[in-house]
Amino acid sequence: MLKNKKIVENKLKALYNSSFPKFAFVPEKAYSDGKSSVKGLVVDLQDVIQFDIKVKDPILAYEYDYKVEKSKEKREYINNYFFFDSDSDFVIAENVIVSPWIEYVLQMFANSFMRIGVDNALEYEIEDFCTEILGDIK
Known part of the structure; x- marks a missing residue:
């Protein structure tokens, strides 16, 4: 039982310290009159x-x-x-989540989708794009 408690405690600390890129912990004081920095919401940043x-x-x-x-x-x-x-x-x-906490959630959201598996453009795609926009410049 003690081992499981330590595992859960470590996970909660990691969540509280923003160590999980998919989740953001927002304390109660960020969105209500409550002053608790312990109670709060867990936002699944990829459940869009x-x-x-x-x-x-x-x-x-x-x-x-x-x-x-x-x-x-x-x-x-x-x-x-x-x-x-x-x-x-x-x-x-x-x-409503107030500042600076809403900025924190938005930053965590952006970081969560930093790389979503989209390949970089290939050289010929960049050339085609430039030609389309600028015309055939020689």
Whole structure:
């Protein structure tokens, strides 16, 4: 049991010290009135979703409540972006991550995608690009 505790402790320290490039720990004090630097959120930086900006207003108006929303189609639409499939589910914008913590999350996000497996352009591709943009300059 003691060995497992040490493993977990080491992992938590690594998370807290930004040693995992895929995750960012954001302390409670970064997004709420709480002053805790121990409690917080773990952000999975590579769990990226994109949703239409039109969902912003309904979220801010507290319109995404499973108990209230009766339309099956709308429930399915909301569930495409958020966990929205049981009576206890709802979607709200609870807090905003403040500066400098939001910059920290953005920096960690950028670092997480530093190299995503895209090859560098080949010489002939660069030449074709330049020719397309600049014309055939000799």
